[in-house]
Structures are given as structure tokens and as C-alpha cells.
Amino acid sequence: MNDPKYNAVIADDHAIVRSGLKDALEKPGLIEPDGIRVLSEAGDGLSAIAEVRKHRPSLLLLDVAMPMAGGVEVLIETRRWSKETRVVVLTGISAVGLISDLVDAGVDGLFSKASDNTEFYTRLPGILRGQRHISEYFLNILEETPKPPVLTDRERQTLNMILSGRSNKEIAEGLGISVKTVDKHRTSLMQKLNVHSVPQLISRALKEGLIDPSKEL
Amino acid sequence: MNDPKYNAVIADDHAIVRSGLKDALEKPGLIEPDGIRVLSEAGDGLSAIAEVRKHRPSLLLLDVAMPMAGGVEVLIETRRWSKETRVVVLTGISAVGLISDLVDAGVDGLFSKASDNTEFYTRLPGILRGQRHISEYFLNILEETPKPPVLTDRERQTLNMILSGRSNKEIAEGLGISVKTVDKHRTSLMQKLNVHSVPQLISRALKEGLIDPSKEL
DNA sequence: TCAGGAATGGGGGATCGCCCCCATGGGCCG
DNA sequence: CGGCCCATGGGGGCGATCCCCCATTCCTGA
Incomplete structure (x- = not known):
């Protein structure tokens, strides 16, 4: 050729x-x-x-x-x-x-x-x-499809750690912040994604493709 | 040819x-x-x-x-x-x-x-x-890899409904049983999979491929 | 310069999940 | 037929979560 x-x-x-x-x-x-x-x-x-x-x-x-x-x-x-x-x-x-x-x-x-x-x-x-x-x-x-809401850095980090199965306390230790702040990020996440529990949050995040794809579960 | x-x-x-x-x-x-x-x-x-x-x-x-x-x-x-x-x-x-x-x-x-x-x-x-x-x-x-534990029918149903974001109460209504029984299935699931929270359960289930693949999240 | 957002942190309350106890009934198998 | 497991359901306790209130600091953009 x-x-x-x-x-x-x-x-x-x-x-x-x-x-x-x-x-x-x-x-x-x-x-x-x-x-x-x-x-x-x-x-x-x-x-x-x-x-x-x-x-x-x-x-x-x-x-x-x-x-x-x-x-x-x-x-x-x-x-x-x-x-x-x-x-x-x-x-x-x-x-x-x-x-x-x-x-x-x-x-x-x-x-x-x-x-x-x-x-x-x-x-x-x-x-x-x-x-x-x-x-x-x-x-x-x-x-x-309406665009999924923009997540802040902390919210994204928190989301990924929730998906990997960590509790509020573990996330707080992992990020070096208080449990209360993690709680706040969680609440913001739920409001932005319009869900009211962790399973819904995960289901939603997987569907919307909000997960950092380079990180495996 | x-x-x-x-x-x-x-x-x-x-x-x-x-x-x-x-x-x-x-x-x-x-x-x-x-x-x-x-x-x-x-x-x-x-x-x-x-x-x-x-x-x-x-x-x-x-x-x-x-x-x-x-x-x-x-x-x-x-x-x-x-x-x-x-x-x-x-x-x-x-x-x-x-x-x-x-x-x-x-x-x-x-x-x-x-x-x-x-x-x-x-x-x-x-x-x-x-x-x-x-x-x-x-x-x-x-x-x-050790084989993942065998789940019963009810446990599998419960797991799939948890993964799709439903609460205990919703699962109970969906299966037509009491919240307490759903709670029992949940506890059995956690013991079999050796986890202690919903996020861990989901993370584990996704990794082990325990999900019914015909059902989308 | 000042409003708004992001990030931090706390108080508190209602609900839910998690896990222990208990009991009943049905099916299956040695 | 006596275990054994599955499925059902209840009591109760404890901790975690969800979500409201509040405040401070920093940074950015109009």
C-alpha cells in the first residue's frame, strides 16, 4: 500500500x-x-x-x-x-x-x-x-438532559470517599477537618443532587458519571 | 470463499x-x-x-x-x-x-x-x-479469590433495592413485608459480606459483581 | 468595595440504620 | 424426627445520619 x-x-x-x-x-x-x-x-x-x-x-x-x-x-x-x-x-x-x-x-x-x-x-x-x-x-x-450541578473540590472529595465506603468520621480524619464540616459537605451534596440518603446519592452519582473515573472502588 | x-x-x-x-x-x-x-x-x-x-x-x-x-x-x-x-x-x-x-x-x-x-x-x-x-x-x-458468600433470594432482592437507593421502609412496602424483616435481611447481608454500613455494602457489592446485571441503577 | 460563594466549625433534634435479644412456621435432609 | 436454614416479625438501645439553625475567614468578581 x-x-x-x-x-x-x-x-x-x-x-x-x-x-x-x-x-x-x-x-x-x-x-x-x-x-x-x-x-x-x-x-x-x-x-x-x-x-x-x-x-x-x-x-x-x-x-x-x-x-x-x-x-x-x-x-x-x-x-x-x-x-x-x-x-x-x-x-x-x-x-x-x-x-x-x-x-x-x-x-x-x-x-x-x-x-x-x-x-x-x-x-x-x-x-x-x-x-x-x-x-x-x-x-x-x-x-x-439538564446539566448536573457543579460540585466544589471538597464536595467531590467527600463524594468519592463516601462511595468508597467511609463514614463521616473516617472522612473527617482523612481530610483533616471536623466531622461537622464533612456533614456540611454531605448536606450540600444531597441538596445539589436532590437526594436524601447515601444509597440514593451513590445511585445518582454513578448514573450521572460524577465519579472520578481514574479511581477504582 | x-x-x-x-x-x-x-x-x-x-x-x-x-x-x-x-x-x-x-x-x-x-x-x-x-x-x-x-x-x-x-x-x-x-x-x-x-x-x-x-x-x-x-x-x-x-x-x-x-x-x-x-x-x-x-x-x-x-x-x-x-x-x-x-x-x-x-x-x-x-x-x-x-x-x-x-x-x-x-x-x-x-x-x-x-x-x-x-x-x-x-x-x-x-x-x-x-x-x-x-x-x-x-x-x-x-x-x-475466595468465592463470595451465597445470598438467599430475599437477600439478593433486598440488596438490589438498597443499591437502587430505597430506604428500609420503601423496601418493606415494595416486598410487602415488615420493616423489621427487611432490617433482618440487611443485617444478614452485612454479616455475610463482612461490612458494617450501607456505603461499604454498596462498594463491596459493586466490586464482587453481586448486582443483577440486567437491572440498571 | 462589597456581595457572594467556598470552607471551616458548632448546637441541636428527628429519624434511620445497625445490631443485639426474642419467637413462629415451613421446608429439607440425614 | 430432630436439627438446620430461610423467612417472617417484634422490642429496644445506641450511634450515625440528615437537616435545620448559627458564626467566622478567605477569596473572587462585579
Whole structure:
């Protein structure tokens, strides 16, 4: 085959997804006349960043749910180290918080893993040439679903510690503040998310994608 | 190409995974000399069962995390309607409970989405001819990780309702029993899982994969 | 400069969860 | 048939939570 005009790094924690994407990118004519050369693959966020720094590819195909570092972090690091790289995110998660974070962070392409991938194939050439495309599917979600409230730093920390099963007292010790203050953050969280108990809070946080994805439970 | 000896149905909620698997199966020589014909695809558990009943394929490639019906349910239904179908599960989840359920239910092949897929390719022909293969990766987990305790029906129901954010009173009304009995189930759950609060319970349940996967939060 | 938010902390009260006690009845298995 | 477990339900205590009140400090933006 001819020398491809574009090259790419693929980051996804599932080897099957990586090989499927690699085949599709490299096949001449499907997306680009000469195909897109896949320089390397990464199975977690940290190695994704490392590969981007090493290769400075024209395209980074990125999954959001990855060990070690989530999608937004990798996106920001890519912008820092390789400004010419177009970043396209493929995700199976459709939580509003996550999507709007990615869009706000300036992702170049955003597509759903679940929906038909012809949209991805047809739009990718334009993205490689400088356009930007957010899938219709996600645009609908962004319009229809009200944005989840903005949490402060302390509230986010408190939320993550609640989700990992810690009590008010343990959180207070962990953050070096009084139990009463933790109680206050908890109350603010519940008000903002419009819930009235811990189980509801957790259920809500998981659904809205408010969890720090890099931290495992 | 020649008429393939085997045919398959693919079930996964991600279109990208489906097309990647379809390409790999159909490519002559990679797995079978003449390839494996993919009869149809399914994006959720219910249509997976429907496609199996319609085609009675020699192979069902199955994901566990799907809307409408989880992996174990689809496996059981497949056995009921199409005994000759070999069922191979590909999963990104490595929770002990889920794995042992699948093995106990008699899955013919079990592979990880995350690890290298050469094991999957090399073992598939043997599975099609009647062998059984559980990935080394999962065998290790089954050996090293102690099995999570067996929950009774009521405990499982109670747990799922706790996870969806309902209070004791709401659970009592939902199940048509007294708050005190719900309290008892809760206490039994906590003892079995060795935790002492709702957040810990939820964190544990998510990690162990004790949740009914067909139910979304 | 001044209002507003974030973060800190305390008082207090109502409710709920957590865990101990107790009892009854049904099913299953050696 | 005598345990044993599951499911049911009640009493009661203690601590944790949820949510209201209040105050102070700091920082930022109009």
C-alpha cells in the first residue's frame, strides 16, 4: 500500500476493540484512500500519554473508561505535549457530566461505541483535516438532559470517599477537618443532587458519571 | 470463499466490538480455513435470545454486560432452545461471582476482553469441535479469590433495592413485608459480606459483581 | 468595595440504620 | 424426627445520619 498520509495511536483497555479499530483504520479506502497507519496501542491512560509523547501522531483514538487515567486527563496531556494531534473519543458511557467535560475540554471528535460506526467512519476524514464533530446522539443528550450541578473540590472529595465506603468520621480524619464540616459537605451534596440518603446519592452519582473515573472502588 | 462449516451469532452492546469480531470470524484462515459465517448480530440480551432461536447457530459469541438480559440468562435460554449451539463468552468484567456463575452454568468458552485475543483465536476451533476452554486468566481468579458468600433470594432482592437507593421502609412496602424483616435481611447481608454500613455494602457489592446485571441503577 | 460563594466549625433534634435479644412456621435432609 | 436454614416479625438501645439553625475567614468578581 502507499505511504499513508495520517498515522494514529489507539488507546482502549480491551484488546478486541483495539484490533477491530486497527483493522478499520488501516484498511485502504474505508476511511482514507491509503489507510491510516497505527503506530502503537495503549491499554491504559498512562501508557496512552507516553505513546502520544513518543509518536506525536496525527490522530489519537481514545476510550474514556481506562485504568490509571481517564479520558479527560489524557486529552489534556495530549494537548500539552502534541498540539497537532487530533483527539477522537469513543465511549460506551453516555453520562452528561462526562460528555460535557469532554466537549468543554475541546475534544475533536466524540462518538458512541453503541451506535452504528458508519458515522464514525464518514466523519473521521473531516476531523483529520481540522473539522470537529460531536455525534448527534451526544448532542441530543446534552440538549435534553439538564446539566448536573457543579460540585466544589471538597464536595467531590467527600463524594468519592463516601462511595468508597467511609463514614463521616473516617472522612473527617482523612481530610483533616471536623466531622461537622464533612456533614456540611454531605448536606450540600444531597441538596445539589436532590437526594436524601447515601444509597440514593451513590445511585445518582454513578448514573450521572460524577465519579472520578481514574479511581477504582 | 467456500461454504463455511460453522456459523455464528454475535451479541454485544457495542457496534464496534461486533464488527471487529465479525471481521475476525469471517476472515478465512484466521480461525477456520473457510471462515465462520456471521448470521446476525444482537445489541441486547433479548434480541440475542431471539436470534439464537431463529438461526440455531453453531456458535454464540456473547458479552455479559448487556441491556435487557445478562450473560447467564442468555446462556440458559440458549441451552433451552438450541442445544447444539456452542456458547463462548467474552467479558471485560472479572468479578468472581460472575465468572463462577458462568462456569457453573456450563459455558463452553470464557475469555477476557482485556487480554490478548490470540488465546481466543487459537482455542475457538477446538471449542467448535466440542472442547471447553476457560481462559487461564479467569482460572487464576477462581483459584485465588475466595468465592463470595451465597445470598438467599430475599437477600439478593433486598440488596438490589438498597443499591437502587430505597430506604428500609420503601423496601418493606415494595416486598410487602415488615420493616423489621427487611432490617433482618440487611443485617444478614452485612454479616455475610463482612461490612458494617450501607456505603461499604454498596462498594463491596459493586466490586464482587453481586448486582443483577440486567437491572440498571 | 462589597456581595457572594467556598470552607471551616458548632448546637441541636428527628429519624434511620445497625445490631443485639426474642419467637413462629415451613421446608429439607440425614 | 430432630436439627438446620430461610423467612417472617417484634422490642429496644445506641450511634450515625440528615437537616435545620448559627458564626467566622478567605477569596473572587462585579
